[in-house]
Each structure stands twice: as C-alpha cells, then as structure tokens.
Amino acid sequence: MSEYTSKKPVIAVVGAGPGIGEAVARRFTAEGFVVALLARTEDKLQKMAVGIDADYGAGTAHSYITDLREEQSVISSFHRIRSDLGPVDVLVYNAGARRVNGRSVLDTTTEEFEGFTKINLFGAFWATKCVLPDMLAAGRGTIIYTGATGSLRGNPGLSSFSPGKFGLRSLSQIVTREYQEKGIHAAHIIVDTPVDGKLIGEFSRRQWQRQGQGEKLDDIDAHLARPADLAQIYWFLHTQPRSAWTQELDVRPQKVSMFSKL
Numbered sequence: 001m002s003e004y005t006s007k008k009p010v011i012a013v014v015g016a017g018p019g020i021g022e023a024v025a026r027r028f029t030a031e032g033f034v035v036a037l038l039a040r041t042e043d044k045l046q047k048m049a050v051g052i053d054a055d056y057g058a059g060t061a062h063s064y065i066t067d068l069r070e071e072q073s074v075i076s077s078f079h080r081i082r083s084d085l086g087p088v089d090v091l092v093y094n095a096g097a098r099r100v101n102g103r104s105v106l107d108t109t110t111e112e113f114e115g116f117t118k119i120n121l122f123g124a125f126w127a128t129k130c131v132l133p134d135m136l137a138a139g140r141g142t143i144i145y146t147g148a149t150g151s152l153r154g155n156p157g158l159s160s161f162s163p164g165k166f167g168l169r170s171l172s173q174i175v176t177r178e179y180q181e182k183g184i185h186a187a188h189i190i191v192d193t194p195v196d197g198k199l200i201g202e203f204s205r206r207q208w209q210r211q212g213q214g215e216k217l218d219d220i221d222a223h224l225a226r227p228a229d230l231a232q233i234y235w236f237l238h239t240q241p242r243s244a245w246t247q248e249l250d251v252r253p254q255k256v257s258m259f260s261k262l
Ligand SMILES: NC(=O)c1ccc[n+]([C@@H]2O[C@H](COP(=O)([O-])OP(=O)(O)OC[C@H]3O[C@@H](n4cnc5c(N)ncnc54)[C@H](OP(=O)(O)O)[C@@H]3O)[C@@H](O)[C@H]2O)c1
Pocket: 014, 015, 016, 017, 018, 019, 020, 021, 022, 038, 039, 040, 041, 042, 044, 066, 067, 068, 069, 094, 095, 096, 097, 119, 146, 147, 148, 149, 191, 192, 193, 194, 195, 196, 197, 200, 201, 227
C-alpha cells in the first residue's frame, strides 16, 4: 500500500458541482475530512478545491477529473485517490443528469438513454465497487446516493432519467442488504424538490419573476432546497449511531408539495 499524505478520514464526492456536491464536501471537511472531488470539468473542480483549501487548510480538497460514463475513468480516479489520500471512508454518489425539457420514449435515442443512464446508475455501480473492498476490510463505511423525485415513479418525458434513478435506488437497497451486517451504512436520499443551485435555482427564480410569482423570491427557502441544508442531512446520516441507521429518506422545502412532479 502506498504512503498516504493524510491520515484524516476521506470522503469521495462523485459528481462534485457547485450545488449539493460542494456543500457536502464543505460539510464534511468542516468536520476534519479530506475530500476527493470527482467531475469532468477541470476548471470548476480547481475553483472548488481552491475555495475549500482556503477555508479549511491547504491539501483539504483534491480534484480528480473523471467521466462517470467510462468504467476505466472511474477505476483510475479511485486508484489515484487511494494512493494520494488512503482508503475512502465515505462515498457520496451525487452525479445525476437529465434533459431539462423532457422527451417522449419515441423521441429518445439509444445514445441519450445510454449516456444519462451511465451517469445516473452505472457510475454509481462502478464507484461502489471501487470503495467497498477497503470499507469491508475496515469493517465500516458510509455510502450515500443522491436520488430525485424521479427515483420513485416515472414521469412523462423522463425516459432517459428515471430508469437510471430507479436503478440507483435499487442499488442502494442491494448494497444495504448485502453489506450492512458487515458494517456498511448505505443510504438513499430522495431530493423531492428543485435545489437552489446555479442551474435549477436560477432557472426557477427567472421563471417566477416572469410568471408574476415574485413573492416566492422573498421566501426562497420555503420553495427551493438550500444545498447547505441538504448537506446537513448527509452528515446526519453518516453520524447516525449503528443502532438506528436510516436506509432512505426524502426531503423537500415547506411549500413544495410531496412528490408534486409525479
Ligand atoms: N438540482 C436540482 O434541482 C435537483 C433536484 C432533485 C435531485 N437532484 C439530484 O442532485 C444531484 C446533483 O446535485 P446538484 O444538482 O446540486 O449538482 P452539483 O452538485 O452542483 O453538480 C453535480 C456535478 O455532477 C457532475 N457530473 C455530471 N455528469 C458527470 C459525468 N459524466 N462524469 C463526472 N461528473 C459528472 C457535473 O460536473 P461536470 O459537468 O464538470 O462533470 C456536475 O457539476 C443529482 O443526483 C440530481 O439527480 C438535483
């Protein structure tokens, strides 16, 4: 085994963007973790890592350019994480992708179905396989998968999204049933709401402005989930005592009705 530059606990955030991904990275590094940030875009990863290092100390955040649609890319990143930081204690599989405007089954190409399903499901399968051996050797580990409203029921237009998200939910249950007794706490979080991130948050704000629903902008955290508030739930799941482990939970802001998009 290589020497590790750090003895701190390690979290891998797979699908690290400026929304939930960065918020989870920050929540755990605030508690003394070092973080491996995995995504495709180098400059976004670098910016995030520089910001986390500035707040929590040099060497806290490490970037790994990864395309989750490629098994070899996932395996290679996890090899480098292990060699740089040591075994992963917490895996958060946060990547998810879909078309903004839905398309019917007949209008959805095989390439689109395959590409999104690789991000929503295959990447999680590969990442899970990369971290499980070390977690099992240690007799403990946390794996948290980010779900969405579309993880529970199919919605018209989302044929290239929901099947992968359903599969991810199923994977989280299988990992739980196969490995929980060996110390692995796997959990699935159904984010049943738009998140107040750069893409969806700003889109929602513009839409409410256009539609004369400006009152929502004055009451934003009742309508959009704040990434930092969601990150608190990931930390809560990781720190649950083993006599009371949650396998799945759902979450939404006060004024978003439950499963309203189904
Ligand atoms: N945003 C919402 O409103 C919302 C609502 C409900 C559920 N969710 C769920 O929340 C999760 C995402 O959280 P977020 O929206 O806040 O996003 P985020 O954490 O800001 O970013 C996620 C990152 O995943 C990365 N990613 C996408 N495809 C990838 C690929 N092929 N390989 C490597 N990385 C990839 C993207 O970075 P690169 O492009 O640089 O690769 C993206 O920045 C998803 O599971 C989604 O289904 C989101």
